[in-house]
Amino acid sequence: MLALDLIRPLCLVTLLILVPSIGLAQQGQPSIQQLLQEPFLDDYYSNVVYGYEIVTDTQNHASRYVGNSLNCSNCHLQAGTQQEALPLNVAGMYPKWRAKNGKRNGIGLRIRECFLYSLDGIMPPEDAPEVLAISAYISYLSQGQIMGAEPEGRGVPTLPDTGYDPNPATGRAVYLEQCASCHGAQGEGVAGMPPVWGLNSYNKGAGMHDIREAAGFIWANMPLGNGKSLTHQQALDVSAYLNLQIRPSDPRDSKFLKLLEHLIN
């Protein structure tokens, strides 16, 4: 067993020699672009890069757990670096205490839930390499944030109360006018654009399925490149319209439907 006992310290020593040679020691963090160019990365940075690849191209790098055709970065815009578009620099906010089950819920659970709901897939195990890599990427993004303090622009903006109920009928008009060019008249998404409803979109358990959450996201970021051009009421209406459309069922209530959906897909 000598060999195993030796491996750990040797490994550390090698890492200590290698890390400065990549030139990371002093100047804070290297950018993702820099990391992508490196021929060799240590365990942490290779996981960061892997996490980045999963977030931007979930379909190819974490296809095991994905059930629709979305990528994380379709909602967490700019690979999770854009404020008010569900940025991912939130490692300092976890673990969260949840009184319900008396457990601390780490960032891992949040990631796994997005796989289950937003990507309408399978909940990966806690120690799945994909989950660990995304966690590494999230802590990389969170460098410099204060533990426990809400980072600026976290989540999506909360829209003020407009005084009117969201109206799907006006939402439909807004959708056809403003959104259909990219997301398709049937919400199916055209080439390169993600679907916003249908069996290839997020399911009814997803955070996006919440009218206020989606309205905040849409108001701040959509139409892409021209965010905050809709009025608050328009955002709420279109969000209510999206909410009425057909999409995969919530895995928490209709198990049988879920199975059928997956067998069809």
Add this chain to the structure above:
Amino acid sequence: MIRTYLREATPSFAWRNRLGNWRTEIFAGLVGAILVIPQGITFAYLAGLQPEYGLYCAIFVTLFCSVFGSSSMMSGPNTAVAILIGTAVLPLAGRGSPVYIDFVFLLCLMVGAIQLLFWLMRGARIFQYLSPAAISGISAGAGFLIIMASLDSILDLSTFKTTFFYEKIYVIVSDARDLVNPYSLFIGLCTIAGGYIGRRFSPRFFIIIAVTTGYLSGLLVAFVWPQPVTELEYLGRMPIEWLPLHLPNINMEYLMMSTLLIPYAITIAFIGLAQSLVIVRELKMETEQDINLDKEVYAQGLANLLAPFFSSFAGAGSFNRTKANQSLGATTPFSGIASAGFVLVLITFLGPILTYMPMAAMAGTLFIVGADMIKWRDIKHYAQVRAELVIYLATFISIMFFGLATGVVVAVFLSVSVFMLRISQLELSVEPIESGILLKVKGALFYASLAHLTEKFHSHVGKNLTVDLQFTTHIDQSAVDFFIRESRNMAAQGVRLTLLINEKQGYFLKKMGANSDIELVAV
């Protein structure tokens, strides 16, 4: 010489003439493919890799081994090899992470290269010295490790690690309510029960019955409780490609760190070949196949060397699939080639169904596989000879406590020691003759057996000695030195040493300069 190497190095296809009934071969290949799919997936888990790598192993290692080999042995994912890959690479990188996978491929390249080296040095013979008790001990130990690993998945203990198995058992027992996932346990138990009941009906396909039971019980659980409640682990979609070409990532930094892998590479190369050769030797004895052991070593080594280029990890011969193959009547490597093809086809079509395969069901089959490797019959068999029992138990226990790699070293060390002890026994008989004493020696005279002879010499001090060496099998330099020293001592006491030798020995002794001090009599 080079001719032989070249002939062994190219696929021979000499078996084409023996390919009497190709339908049998193809059917055997199909059965092999069905058997190997659960193995590939679970062994990939043991190696700390995503399941598709195990399936690629079941396809490409099997294929190359059959194309380049000469027997109907089924190679592919192997338990001991998979466990060793896991223990070797885990200290270097996180399970399944990109660096981890790079290191696994690097390790497999080294394994392949070492095995090819064995082939170049005609190493097939070395493995005969590994005693059968040691091999059974290793297999039983691996079985134990597999059972422990399968518990992780059956009880859903993914996040908790311990060094020794008894710690794990202690923690599981004392903290069962918090740790154990009852849904997962239910599926695991259904699988195991399905396997053992299924064996009554179909000894060959019971693993398939077990997997199916597990899958169905998984569906049942999923039907009643949603995944956020059960937190069940599923196999998931497997991104299977038909030709998963991959260029292993090699650079200076990796090579520097890979020195840590060398001891494991040697162990894996050794244990992989040892198992393959046991299988091949058995085939050679039991069937009429025209098998060349060296060629098999080459095929296995080359398959492992090529494996990383096809996103696969190293493998070795599989006992149970070769047995199934044999009992279905396959006699040529063609069944292996067919099996590789069937795995590819089956996986492509089964993939969507397998998505919802609970890992607990896979782990249940792993449990059965592991339990099968610890055979009560073996223990009783080896209990008859004390030395064998010691080897068996020492190997098993050291694997239980210190892991497979250490266990293999212990097994090799003990086998060689017992072997040495046995051949260093000399058969000596003493007869008084008129000139003094005649000592007849049978056995091999070398450094290890000299102690025995010295005793005899010293109990007859002061008498003329005649030593009959005609029936010794081997004389080494230290034995000659010994005779020269003794004869000088005896000459000082006024007595003589005479050696009765045959022609070959005479030649050797003269070369060593013994004739000036000792009286040599050729017979």
